Each structure stands twice: as structure tokens, then as C-alpha cells.
Amino acid sequence: MVLAGLASSGCYGATVREAYRLGYQTIVASDAHADQIRGKADDLNNQLAKYENLLIMKTEEISFSKR
Numbered sequence: 833m834v835l836a837g838l839a840s841s842g843c844y845g846a847t848v849r850e851a852y853r854l855g856y857q858t859i860v861a862s863d864a865h866a867d868q869i870r871g872k873a874d875d876l877n878n879q880l881a882k883y884e885n886l887l888i889m890k891t892e893e894i895s896f897s898k899r
Contacts, residue, residue: 834859
């Protein structure tokens with residue numbers, strides 16, 4: 833599951849954490865979410881970096897090619 837969106841400190845962050853908790857292979861598009869409070873998106877990326885097996889990637893690094 834690749835996630836992007838708005839309101840990093842609210843709904844977006846909660847969605848990422850819930851997807852991770854439910855066992856989805858989760859990729860956070862680090863440059864494809866934002867917040868109305870400056871710095872909150874970067875803060876969330878730093879918090880999520882601590883989650884094992886959760887990938888944080890820039891949009892240009894994400895590929896949907898079949899294996």
C-alpha cells in the first residue's frame with residue numbers, strides 16, 4: 833500500500849499507522865504528503881522511520897512493476 837495525502841499530523845498519520853498495524857506492506861511517499869503546520873510532514877517521516885518494515889521513499893523511487 834502506497835500512501836500520500838494531506839494533514840500529515842491527523843488523518844494521514846493515523847492511516848499509515850493503522851495500515852502498518854494491520855500488516856499491510858506500507859510505503860510512505862515522503863514527498864507526497866503535507867500539513868498546514870510547517871515541519872509536521874518531516875516530523876511524521878522521522879517518527880515513521882522507527883517502524884520496522886515500513887518503507888519511506890520519495891515518489892520518484894516508487895515503482896509498480898510486476899515481479
